[in-house]
Amino acid sequence: MNIPLADIVTILPELIVIGMACLLLVLDPITPKSKKDLLAWASLGALAVCVIMILGSFGGRVMAFSDLVVVDGYASFWKLLLCLVSGMTILLSMTYLKEEHIDLAEFYGFILLALVGMMVMVSGADLLVIYLGIELMSITLYIMVGFKRFEARSIESSAKYFVLGAFSSGILLYGISLLFGVAGSTRLSEIASTMNDQSLSDPLVLISLMLIIVGFGFKVAAVPFHMWTPDVYQGAPTSVTAFMAVASKAASFAAFLRVLLEAFGGLKPNWTGMILVLCLLTVALGNLVAIVQTNVKRMLAYSSIAHAGYALIGLVVAGWIGTEAGVSARGVSSLMLYLAIYSFMTLGAFSMVAILRNGGLEGEELNDFTGLAKRHKGGAFLMMVFMVSLAGIPPTAGFIGKFYLFMAAVNAGLAWLAVIGLVFAAISAFYYLRVVMVMYMREPSSEQELTTRLALSPSVSVVLACAIAGVVLLGIFPGPLVSVADLSTLPVK
């Protein structure tokens, strides 16, 4: 069997990352403890090469492996974001893993493996490829969540994630199998061409569409399929939580969007309603339950659920019947913009939680942030900016993201949806600003002054600098990112 060289070149970024991941797994046991950082730098190097290659091929649309894989602007946009986020997670982990005494270089290998899964997901043009990408990502994440294997909480969350993750993959796969029966193929384009007016009421198509939405709903943590999120996010090592909240969510959204628009583009009347219900439930429940949380990590987990709800607004706009193609495309691009901005602010917030130490433990309770501004002016200020941005207050990037989403909704004639989004964004300001209030207005007890500290290091500083730069610069000059997102949006039929 011959594989054309052109096909190999198309997936070269993935091959580099997976090669590096395998190399790390082999090198980890034979590397002395003091040299583990070298392996992290090596994986960052591989990511840098990858980013350059993706940038080099940005813009075109190439199909490879007899239409199994597509590399278009949409895929490249997500791949760049995912590589960036993975690089930041690796930098954060270099310090975090040492603080937690779990500094094994195989961790970086797992990050790269999960990254390959995500990159495959976003450039899959066939349900088989997308499924394999999802599984590679999920199985790796199950392991990473339980990485603190001597800690009962971490293992418990890993088991929960495994059971629900495998369950949701099973549901997704069953949907794919029914769809294969109807369409006779798993290619997204061929599925789209077999869908016609009759399929709108074909029970088999409806069931498979529903199962696929449920499967992806689990992956993006949309209510009512979110039950695993708070537990897993709280129990997992914080750098893994950051990675999951940002990268796995972005990749799942990317694949979800591509499947719905490219394969089910003709069935919009069937799925827009379902997505709208998911969207409303997610925004409402995520924001309301976040209010009662006293653990910052868990609060951020609910906040990530709420943000998934906002992002779903973009999907509703893209699928809304009777909107012009331009407006629908705006829905897609505003979703991409929103998730890119969300990545920076959420990664920043989780990084702060990861480096705030209370004795030998993570300072993840709201109490641990008490009076942080007195001791670490810089750290408290960064956390404040991330919180303000998550709440969507100008001039931060969080505002820009919400602005474009709500504008897209208004243009599609969904002004009421934008209003609901605004109301819940106002509610969310309460729990985000509570963290700021605790940091700036409360006096720390003398005992706390002794035990809590920030585990700062050069690599963490780079992560925080990247995150804050993203939040502030995108808030003031959103133009370039907006035009990139507009350029790389999916063609909406």
Place this chain on the structure above:
Amino acid sequence: MEVPISFYLVLSGLVFLIGLVGVLIRRNIIIILLSIELMLNATNINFVAFSSYLGNLSGQVFVFFALTVAAAEVAVGLAIIIALYRHSASINIDDFRMLKW
């Protein structure tokens, strides 16, 4: 005599439902794992049946991938369950209530 496609669909639907209900109501995590396997195997029945019905081999290719992925998933899953058992000496999911609302 050829077996009609609907028979296979009903069979796979039943197997899938048994798995689904098993995940939702059983409390032993190993049984839950087996129920998930049932769901995945229901999928395989579907793929093979459709593949033969449509005369399209790609369904069987999908089955190979699904089987391999399921094996990898179970390997990781069992490892997690063993780690869990070492901590709590239990595999009943009602005992794991450390993380909740």
